[in-house]
Amino acid sequence: MSEAAETTQQGARPSERVPNAERRKRLRERRIRASRSAERMLGRAGGLRTLRERLALLEQAGDVYDLDEPADMYGDGVVEALEDKVAGLLGKEAAAFFPTGTMAQQVALRCWAGRTGNPTVALHALAHPEVHERHAFSQVSGLRPVRVTSEPRLPTADEVRGLDEPFGALMLELPLRDAGFVLPSWEELTEVVEVAREREAVVHFDGARLWESTVHFERPLDEIADLADSVYVSFYKSLDGYGGAAVAGPRTLIDEMKTWRHRYGGTVFQQFPTALSALIGLERELPRLPDYVRHARVVAGALRDGFAAAGVPWTRVHPEEPHTNEFQLWLPYDADDVAEAAVRHAEETKTLLFARPWAAPGPGLAVTEIDVRAVGLSWTAEDVRVAVAEFVERLKEQISG
Template identity: 65%
Template sequence: MTVNDAERTHPDDQPADGEPDSRARRVAAARGAARTLHRSPLHVPLAERFSALAAAAPQVVGADDATDIYGDGVVAVLEEEVARLLGKEAAAFFPTGTMAQQVALRCWAGRTGNATVALHPKAHPEVHEAGALSTVSGLRTVHPTDEPRLPTADEVRELPEPFGTLMLELPLRDAGFVLPTWEEFEAVVEAARERDAVVHVDGARLWECTPHFGRSLPEIAGLADTVYVSFYKSLEGLSGAALAGPRTLVEEARVWRHRYGGKLFQQFPAAVSALLGLKHVLPRLPAYVAHARVVAEALREGFTAAGVPWSRVHPERPHTHQFQVWLPYAPDILDEASLGQAEETGTLLFGRWFADGPPGLSVTEVTVTEEGLGWTAGDVREAVAEFVRRLPR
């Protein structure tokens, strides 16, 4: 993908070059929509977000608890909870996932004696971190495959040079939030072990992988030596991430976190919001995944019924509660149709569209969360018909 991670994470909220009012229009349309498949926290006004966090905080922290200082207090509570949920010995809070992942990979490079990381070319460090693995951490990357999926066991075995760490992004977001089968996941981990490599999982969105794998979080995380998880991508937290794994490696990671400038004086707002996400959003994710599959099927049916010359929902059966939609129109045409539908009917079906792949094709990411659970398949098909009515014929 050619756009930056902030744009892909929250496509409704990034101003396009030369369009100073485009963000304001998108946010206004999202706030004003009576019906949407997902309501981003970024669309909530600042004061309302502050008030909601303060009102909910007593659900996860004591009213008289002290604020954290350099990672104690509520931050330590969050770390313990993440380690428990993932079945790991320890976890460390990081202000960003980018930092957590770089630290994990450089720690493993030191322990394995090999600074080469095998990963997918669409993985987050290759696409969204401005070459940080090599520029900042002195690491080198190789690619077992460039197919739009995770590598297979044979591709890992046949990689013609040694590597110290195999990094797997679960799900692989820029390929369409795709996951391997459980058997494929087990096999690729075993192939890495045969190569004397450790396995690190980019689990920014690991929380919603349990329905696809049919396994618990500890079982999934248990196949990897270390796992990074995000608190804002799926759990609706303010920010932050955690690195979980062996206690000795996590302690080493804390040292590198300080060196990278990630030992912040106070982080309690992010930690509280993360605990609230674990308490309230995490249990809802399987329902979101199940309904995303209903929505995806209805979208396909809707585009077919509306006579769109070509469309694709990818994956056909979503692996998580997020997936891609592809249409043969320019992004500005699709953006205008999306915004016009929201402004005129109060229904926001799609977020921002991007040019990608062959000329003339555009892609958007669909996320189904609490708001989307109220949509029936018929509601989705009707919304598609209204959306297509705004496209050129």
């Protein structure tokens, strides 16, 4: 079907047009096109940008590193500079760069297992390795994950204290993305860490988005990281880099991790584009993240007000006051209808209110993630409410059509 023909059918219910798989593929393509042509948006993921747009990021590389230095080879040069930068930011002795977070955390916890003599890793049922990594801990690294809780929040001290078997490491995802980018209070986090230490376990932070947590905790990064024995961070989730990750911790641990990085195939010949993009993210995006978090709270309140004014039966912003610049929005409608209306709204108004896909957590329910970035700082609460009204108008047409 041509794009024009597809557009003429937008008023029909999705299920009446094409099979689910094909329809969702086309919807995704339309959403990406709408993202690229949008004149206003709250946030835009790097993965949806063109190659030209992504390559333009390196135009700032000379501001963060001497480009007359030799290119990196197998982890030296600019990669070492990035490692030193991360270690300093997190207040740790050293850091190791990895091409992926999946590899980084496997290696970190494998090394801790050797030190503690216990390969059991206590973690949340929604933790990234449990949900999104095809059981890599057990299938690749000889680790044994044990779930502390499946509640949509971080584990409590009582749950860690009451775990009925020994564990060598407690892994805490901060924030817990699949539960709504949620964080514990500072007091709750420190108590959980203390209990883990009482149980003679090390504490590892899955801090892919830890960069976003300082506003909620009201603490600097190094003070937050100081609670953990090791900390993993990502360079693309919050910082808009090309990819890559790092783990910071004691120098002896990091030295061993670099040995295992080589064995896992992570010591890549040259990684200067990724390392430079990470340094740019640390220079440009990291200082802005607190502003994004604060503005996400304005956006969240305006979304609630806008949906209420538009006559939607109920709307849930989760958390009610976002802990980071990312949060969930829940609506009481079929996810396919909501997704179609969201794309139509973006196509017709050039305003991208919802940049991410919609999922169906249950019948008659739709949930998406809202991500507020630099491009969203210009939105006022009234701008959000107007966009919501425009979207709901199309949603009602979609449902009744």
